[in-house]
Amino acid sequence: MSIALLRIAGWSYLPDIATRQALSIVHQLSFKYFRTPPPPPRSPTYVRHYRYAYATVVLCYLTYNFIDASRGLPKNFYELLWVEPRTDEGGLKAAFRAFARKNHPDRVGPGGEAHFIDVRDAFEALKDPVVRFAYDRFGPDVLRWKECSTMKEYLRRGLVNSSMYHLMTGAGLVLFSVAGKPSPIAAWRYLLFISMFALELYLVLSPSPSPSPAPSAYTFIDQAPSHTTLLNTLFPKRVAYQHILFLHQIFFFMSVALSRVAPVLFAGLMSIDGEVEGGAVRAMGERIAVLANAVERERKFYVDLPPEHLDESTMQALMLEMEDILVENKLKSEVGPIRSAWDKAVATSLNEKRSRRGEEKGAVFSGVWGAPAQAEPTRLVAARGRGHHRARSMSI
Numbered sequence: 001m002s003i004a005l006l007r008i009a010g011w012s013y014l015p016d017i018a019t020r021q022a023l024s025i026v027h028q029l030s031f032k033y034f035r036t037p038p039p040p041p042r043s044p045t046y047v048r049h050y051r052y053a054y055a056t057v058v059l060c061y062l063t064y065n066f067i068d069a070s071r072g073l074p075k076n077f078y079e080l081l082w083v084e085p086r087t088d089e090g091g092l093k094a095a096f097r098a099f100a101r102k103n104h105p106d107r108v109g110p111g112g113e114a115h116f117i118d119v120r121d122a123f124e125a126l127k128d129p130v131v132r133f134a135y136d137r138f139g140p141d142v143l144r145w146k147e148c149s150t151m152k153e154y155l156r157r158g159l160v161n162s163s164m165y166h167l168m169t170g171a172g173l174v175l176f177s178v179a180g181k182p183s184p185i186a187a188w189r190y191l192l193f194i195s196m197f198a199l200e201l202y203l204v205l206s207p208s209p210s211p212s213p214a215p216s217a218y219t220f221i222d223q224a225p226s227h228t229t230l231l232n233t234l235f236p237k238r239v240a241y242q243h244i245l246f247l248h249q250i251f252f253f254m255s256v257a258l259s260r261v262a263p264v265l266f267a268g269l270m271s272i273d274g275e276v277e278g279g280a281v282r283a284m285g286e287r288i289a290v291l292a293n294a295v296e297r298e299r300k301f302y303v304d305l306p307p308e309h310l311d312e313s314t315m316q317a318l319m320l321e322m323e324d325i326l327v328e329n330k331l332k333s334e335v336g337p338i339r340s341a342w343d344k345a346v347a348t349s350l351n352e353k354r355s356r357r358g359e360e361k362g363a364v365f366s367g368v369w370g371a372p373a374q375a376e377p378t379r380l381v382a383a384r385g386r387g388h389h390r391a392r393s394m395s396i
Contacts, residue, residue, distance in 0.1 A: 010061075011061075011256040011257070011260060014061065015057050015058050015061060015260060018057045018061075019050065019054045019057045022053050022056075022057060023049060023050060023053045026049075027039075042283055043283065044283075050264075051264045054261070054264045055264060058257055058260055058261045058264075059261075062253055062254075065249075066249075066250070066253065069246060069249035069250075069253070070235075073238075073242050073245060073246065076237075076238065076239055076241075076242060077122030077123075077125060077126055077135065077140075078239070079237055080119045080122045081095045081096060081099065081119060081122060081123060081126075082095060082099070083095045084236070084237065085136070085236075085237065085238075085239050092123060092126055092127065096119070096120070096123040099119055100116075103115065103116055103119070104116060125140075125142075125143060130149070130150065130151055131143070131154075133151050133154065134148070134151070134154035134155070134158065135239075135241075136240050136241065137155075137158055137204050137239075137240045137241055138154070138157075138158035138161070138162070138204075138241055139242075142154060145157055155204075158204070159204070162200070162204070169193065173186075173189055173193060185258055185263070188262070189255055189259075192251060192254055192255060192258070193251065193255075196250070196251045199247060200244050200247060202229075203229075203231075203240040203243055204240060206240070231243040231246070
């Protein structure tokens with residue numbers, strides 16, 4: 001119980017502390033080597049960095065817990081005898097004889113007596129096919145079930161004992177869902193719980209990896225050949241009850257990690273952190289308020305502005321200019337002779353414009369030095385007013 005409380009406390013505080021420290025170190029190194037300034041604590045960039053760092057820290061902590069839970073399982077009887085779970089009765093006897101020759105208390109002294117007794121009890125239990133069947137599924141507790149004598153009785157007693165864990169776990173999930181805030185994560189917890197329960201039933205009801213005893217000892221189970229699972233592949237020297245204990249640890253770690261990581265990676269589910277998320281929301285709200293005020297001022301300005309009515313000559317000139325722009329854009333997009341002719345016309349127009357400007361400047365200089373001014377500018381202005389002038393092309 002104390003270990004479970006320590007693990008819950010660790011999952012509650014360690015990821016946040018480690019994330020803040022790791023993120024601070026990453027920002028310092030980034031500024032030192034890449035000259036990238038760290039983002040402000042309440043900015044969206046900081047929130048995004050915090051999410052990634054938090055997910056990485058929790059993933060590392062989850063991996064550590066998996067490894068620790070796997071190594072923390074006690075050895076089974078097969079590991080005490082240094083045999084495989086598939087070893088038959090003859091192999092068990094040979095292994096125990098070899099162990100007794102090397103580790104008998106008469107040879108190693110009183111210090112090895114306790115270990116020798118444990119191995120002897122393991123051998124005595126595994127010699128009985130029915131007890132071996134129950135031990136593979138429910139662990140060393142079956143040695144205390146003196147009232148059981150058949151596989152059905154052991155299986156019934158083991159399922160009843162295992163049901164207590166699932167009833168308590170299911171009640172805890174319901175209690176957390178009712179007492180806590182509504183969250184989509186609760187549905188994933190239930191799905192994880194149902195998956196673990198189904199996998200545990202499969203391990204309990206599947207055939208044993210150990211060789212089959214006489215057919216008369218069978219009931220309704222263990223008559224089919226055993227199937228290799230992923231857990232058997234990862235841990236070939238372990239039996240079903242050890243896999244079940246490991247699944248219980250996985251369910252606990254995954255439930256806590258799901259509650260801690262999912263809100264960080266998927267911010268739409270719930271807030272990540274009160275201070276960080278609240279600051280980001282406030283900053284975004286202030287920015288939206290500034291933009292809304294600016295839009296409101298612009299709206300009032302344009303509403304109060306009286307509409308301007310253009311005269312007919314201005315509208316006619318505007319229409320002609322728009323037509324010329326459309327034609328000009330069309331000519332620009334053409335290739336071949338049409339484009340060459342258009343470029344030549346533009347160049348000719350520019351040259352004529354430059355020459356007229358030179359003549360006007362010469363007339364002005366002549367007037368300054370006492371020479372009579374020519375009437376060319378007046379004629380030029382009149383020529384400009386006679387028709388529609390291509391101001392856009394001529395201004396290139």
